[in-house]
Amino acid sequence: MAEQSLSGLTEQQAKEFHEQFKTTYTAFVGLAALAHLFVIAAKPWF
């Protein structure tokens, strides 16, 4: 049996998934930043 990772993913699968994870996470942070800008514009909390 070849060297298997703890998760069972191969290096290539892990790298491929991580690329999508980074993209989705970047979009999430972008949306959250936008939402915070709207809140700051509407009602600054500091």
Next chain:
Amino acid sequence: MSDVKKPSNPEDDWKIWLVVNPATWLMPIFYALLVLAIAVHWVVFSVGLGWH
């Protein structure tokens, strides 16, 4: 244990998926994020900073 090479991030970030299988853990991660977001909104509203 001390001879384990230290990761250098963010280049080695992808290796987390060699330990954590997203087919199993991606949804639990999303639910934890949802719970965190609800908790933060709850606190913000409870300290009176919400729209009401």
